[in-house]
Amino acid sequence: MKLREIAHARTGDKGNLLNISLIAYEEKDYPFLEREVTAERVAHLYAPLIVGSVQRYCVPGLGALNFVLRRPDSESVTRSLALDAHGKSLGYVLLNIEIDRE
């Protein structure tokens, strides 16, 4: 199944930092997210678009993870030539991954 069936996301930006929140629809699914959606997995997934490592902040009280990704300086919101300069659509890359659940 796709991650988007058990979690939702919102993407925000600050300069060349991008944050993607990943929030379990049901709080019981949070431990699964925390176990499966690691910073390394997210860094690997977004590798073509980012530089450096991904920071992951866990917010169990909200059943949420917050990922902070760094884009190259040339791709900061105000310098990017991309159609989606803010990166607003990028959370859907994460929601599209296949997950394996019992």
Added chain:
Amino acid sequence: MKTLRIGGGAGFSGDRIEPAVDLARDGDLRYLVFECLAERTIALAQLAKKQGRSAGYDPMLRARMEAVLPACKRNGTRIITNMGAANPEAAARETVSIASRLGLAGLRVGWITGDDVLLLMGSIASADPREQLVSANAYLGIEPILACLLEGADVILTGRVADPSLFLAPMVHEFNWRLDDWPLLGKGTAIGHLLECAGQLTGGYFADPGLKDVQGLDRLGFPIAEVDENGDAVLTKLAGSGGALSIRSCKEQILYEVQDPSRYLTPDVTADFSTIQFEEEEQQDRVRVRGASGTERPEMLKVSTGFSAGFIAEGQISYAGPGALARAELARAILAKRLGWIKSGDFRMDFIGVDSMHGSALSDPLQHPYEVRLRVAGRLFAEGDARRLMHEVESLYVNGPAGGAGVATGLRESIAMDAAFIPREAIKTRVELEVAR
């Protein structure tokens, strides 16, 4: 217990106006806050002001003020907004003249200056030597707004102020919170952060059909916070308005544009959102928020620096039907040659409908899209060069692959933003006030 009702009237400069009019008329608000100043907006405003193209305040100031001032005056609702942008004084004078024209004599309009620190930051350079520093604005906190509220202002116009501070100031003013009660300031900041993007709390930027359905986005209602003196609040919106305010929309918004949720830095406090709790009340579209906290405010203030970075020129052309992608690829190859004089990092081409959003590496391969739109974007430092890019796309009509259609081109000035820091003692803010006659 006394409850303070604050409305979020705009989440960005181009936001809808009617939801704020509804709030002003029916929201029983003590304060209506308009957050209209994105990072780059103030630099664009500084540039426009310097070039004499505008006074430097928000271009929608007049439309918004004309729409909400009568109801706000009638209902005793005070307005706080950063629509002053690069020229809060001119914005305030315009607001006074609008008030006079509308017969709102006695309206007290205050403004705050001091965020412009270009003279102090003049030596800052960009990594790209072609870019020129055009603006430097420090993020101010609640203090000058508190001073303006004490002066009895009905409307307050600011330039660069941290977004949540626009909302925190009235809480501190009404409840006499101490300026070093960090947990309380953290709670108020969380409420401000939830409200600052207006419709993004009430169902905007949220809907995903089948998974997260939201009704009535065509008449989305903007949020209201009912804050109590302990910094707890109920978030809601007007009955009958569109949208949906839920725990889920609140969770998305509390983490929006946040890095470490336990350390959200503003000029007022280091807020901690990690312990926040949301609880849906029985009545629809009412969410109780509590549990945020905070620690001491940062010593330095963030400064948003803007650099003039030439022009961004763009052109698009579409191909449809059999072989659409192949013809778009041919057009791309032609433009790669014709525009080969542009520096590689200053130029990109994408296929809209294929890979323009996430890049070719992350996009699902789609071999035979029915239609493809080629998009070309370049950064050029001479306007003539920028226009040349646009012309190259347009000339594909006659000189490019078969069936090229629907060319659109555009040109905009580019402002690149960086962040710097400044000791807060270096900033001198000023509060002034004028009364409409």
